Amino acid sequence: MKLSSPSLALFVALASPLFALSSEISSASRKTQEDSFLCTLHRRVFKTTPGYSVPDEIGCSSADYSRRVVINGDLDAFLGSGGYAFGSTMLSIPESLIVDEAVDLSADGAAGSIVVSSQDSRSNRGVEHRTGTWKVLVVRVIDASGVSPTPTAAELSTAVFSESGTTMNSQFKACSANQLSFTPATGTGVTDGVVDVTLDISLAGTDKGLVYTAALAKVAALTGIDKTFTYIVSPEGPTFCDASGSCTLGYADSPGEVSVYYNEYGTDPTTNVHEVGHNLGLDHSTLNGEEYGDPTGQMGNSGNDNGEICFNAPHTYFLQWFSDYHEDLNPTTTAYSGELVPTNDVATGLIGASQDYILKISQILTGSCTDTPSNWISEYDEDCAYYAAQGGESYCYDWGHLTDVNGVKAETACCICGGGSTSPINLYVSYNKAEGIHSAMNEDYRAAYGNAVTIYSSTPSNGLSALLGGLTTSGQKYTHTDWDGSGNDLIIELCEITTGSPDTAKVIVYVNGVTTASCSSTTPAPVASTPAPVASTPAPVASTPAPVASTPAPVASTPAPVASTPAPVASTPAPVASTPAPVASTPAPVASTPAPVPSTTPAPVPVPATPAPVASTPAPVAPTTPAPVSVPATPAPVAPTTPAPVSSTTPAPVVSTCVDSPLRLKIIKDGNIISRSCTWVGNKATIQRCAMAGVSDACPVTCNSCSTCEDTSLRMRLTKSDGTSVVRNCEWVARKDTPIVALGLQTHAGQLVDSVEIVDSPSL
Secondary structure, eight states, X not given: OOOOHHHHHHHHHHSGGGGOSOHHHHHHHHTTTTOEEEEEEEEEEEEESTTOOOOOEEEEEXXXXXXXXEEESOHHHHHOTTSOOTTTEEEEEXXXXXXXXXXXXXXXXXXXXXXXXXXOTTTTHHHHTTSEEEEEEEEEEEOTTOOOOSSOHHHHHHHHHOSSSSOHHHXXXXXXXSSEEEEEOBSTTOBTTEEEEEOSSOOTTOOTTHHHHHHHHHHHTOSSOBOSEEEEXXXXXXXXXXXXXXXXXXXXXXXXSEEEEEGGGGGOHHHHXXXXXXHTTOOOEEETTBTTOOTTSTTSOOOOTTOOOOOOHHHHHHHTTTGGGEEEEOTTTOOEEEEEOOHHHHHTTOOOTTOBSEEEEEOOOOSOOOSOGGGOBOOTTOOOHHHHHTTSSSOOOOOOSSSOTTSXXXXXXXXXXXXXXXXXXXXXXXXXXXXXGGOOOOGGXXXXXXXXXXXXXXXXXXXXXXXXXXXXXXXXXXXXXXXXXXXXXXXXXXXXXXXXXXXXXXXXXXXXTTOOOOTTSSSOOOOOSSOOOOOSSOOOOOSSOBOOOSSOOOOOSSOOOOOSSOOOOOSSOOOOOSXXXXXXXXXXXXXXXXXXXXXXOOOOOOOOSSOOOOBSSOOOOOOSSOOOOOOOSSOOOOOOSSOOOOSOOOOOOOOOOOOOOOSOEEEEETTEEEEEOHHHHHHSOHHHHHTSTTHHHXXXXXXXXXXXXXXXXXXXXXXXXXXXXXXXXXXXXXXXXSOEEOBTOBOTTOOBBSSOEEOSOTTO
C-alpha cells in the first residue's frame, strides 16, 4: 500500500515514535513496497596474508556507495556472458527480493524482474583514473564503543599523500612518471584529507564488509565533500582475521572508487597501492597457480613492506603510462629484434626513441567460432573490425574477455575461436630489473626474476595475469609450443643484458619455420611486401655532351649492380671530382638474391665548387633505393683526367624517396591517443589503419601511397642532440631555418636524412 501525502502526514503525526529510528528502518520499509534498488555492479577483491585466499564477492552499490547489496548466484548464467561489466552495468533489483542486504539470483521471481537498467555514466572509471590528479578522502572509522584505528589522522595523511619516502601518492607518481597522483579531499570536518566518522554500532565480531557500508552512510551525510576516491580505515573488531590468524589486509571495488584497510595496514604502502590498483581495474598476478605469486609487481607478492615496486608488464600495458614504448607484435608475420629497457629507467626518462618497454605478442588462431555474435568483444588497443568484416569464422584474434576496457559492449568484433576449446592468448615481455623505484622484490625470487627478461600471459591486459618464466643468461629461450596451430613454436630468446644508462636487454622473437631473427644481427631480415619504388621516367640529361676520354677507364671484370630503370639525373650536371674516382681492381660482388633495402637514405656526397663535365652518354647512377640487375656489355664512359670547368656552382637537387617513416606516430584511435609504428600498420588490418588520418602519409610504402607526396599530419617523436626527445609535426620542421636533420622526415626541401640532430637551437 502507498499512502497519499495527507495520509502520510497524519500517519507520521500519530506514530512519530516509530519513525524516530535511523535510516535502517527506512530501508527495511522500502522492502515491503514494490520499489526497486538502482545500483551499479562491482566486484570486491581482497588482499590477504600469504597462503590465505578469500573469494571475490559480487555486489551492487548505490551511486554514493552508502548501500551495497551482495549478489549470490551465477551472474553469467543470469545475465548472459558478456551482458554486463563491473563498474558500469546498472541493475534494477526489486526490494522484495533483497533479504539481509543480499539477493539470490536463483530465487523465485528473480528471473525477469532483475534487469539491466543502463550503463553508469562513469562507465570508464578504471580507464579515466589511470592518469590525472585525484582527490582522496581518508575515513578513519570509530565504532560506538569508541574503538578507533591505531594510526592517527596525521599518520594516515602522511602515508597516503606525502611525497617524501614511499607512500601511496609518491609511488604512483614515481611509477607513472608523474602522470597519476593523489591529493587530500576537502570539506566539512576534513583535515589534510582525513575525516573521523563515529558509527552508531559496535563493530566487534561483525563481518568485515559492514564497515564499508556503515562508514559510507556516514560520509554521505557530510557536507561540502570534494573527493573522487574514498579510503576507509577500520579499527580492530570486524572479522578481518580467522581463528588460525590468517587475515584480510584490505579490499576494494574493481574497478571503482572505494577501498578498505584493516587497521594499521592503512599506512602500509604495499597494501594501499595494491588496493588502489584494484580501483583502477587491475586483477591479481600469479606464479605457478598461486594467486599472489608474481614477485615482479604490486598486484602479486612484492614481499617487501617498503612498497617500492611498480606493476608488472601486462598491468602497466593496460595503464598506458608509457604507450610510446609499447610494441605490438604478431610473430607469425613479423619477427622482432630489439632492446627492452627496465621500469626504473623508463620512468626516469632514460629510454631511447628506438627502444621498447613492453612487447605484446598476440596469438592468432584459425578455427570455428562457436560463440554467437552477441558475445563478440573488442579491446582498447586492437582492430577487430577487420576480422569481423571477413566473416569472423577464421579471422579471430585474442578476445578472451567480454567487454573492452571502457566496460562497453562492442557491436562488431571478433569471437573466441579454436573450436570452442582453445582461446588465443596474449603474451607480454619486459626486462624486469629490481632497482630504484622498482627495487622491492621478494628476496626469494631475485635470482630468478630480479634481473631477467620476464614473460607473462594475460587476457585482457588488466586481467588475472601469470608470470610464466624469466630469462637471465644469453642464449636462454622461452618456447611456446604450437603457437600458430600448425605445429610451429614461438621462440623468445635473450641475446644479452647490458648495464648502462639505460640498462638494456636485447631480445629476439620469432616463430620457427615462419619468421626468422638472429642475435647476431641488429634487426630481423626484412621481407618486402612490395617492390621498392623506382622512378618511372628518367630525369633530363645535359643537352651538350661533355668530352669523352679517348680510352675508357678500366671497369671491373664483374659488373657492379646497376638499376634496370635509368636513375634520375639532374638537369644541371652533377659535379664530379677533378680526378676520376678509382675503380676497384677486384670486381664488386653481385648478390644472387637482391639484398634487403635499408630504411634510411644514403648520406649526401660532398659537392666541389667546380664540377666536371658529364660524359655524352650519361653514366648510370644508382637510384636512391638501389635494386641490383644485369649490367650492359659496354662499360660506361668516365670523365677525362683534366675536366673542363663549369661556371655553375648550384648542387644537384636531391631526389626524394618513398620510404616509411621509422618514427613512432601519434594516432587518434577510438578517442584515445596511441603511439605506433609503420610496422604496426602493416601487421594486420592495414587498409583500416592506413585510412586513419595521417597514416598513409607517414607510411607510404606500407599503405601503397607512394604516388602522393605530402607531409604527414601526425606528430612524431624526435631525439635531439642532447639526448632528450620532443614530439613535433612537419609544420614545426618548416618554421625555422635552423639546420636540422630529422629521422624519417621529408623536409620542405625534399631531402631525406637518417638521424636526428638539432644544431645551434637553444630555443627548442
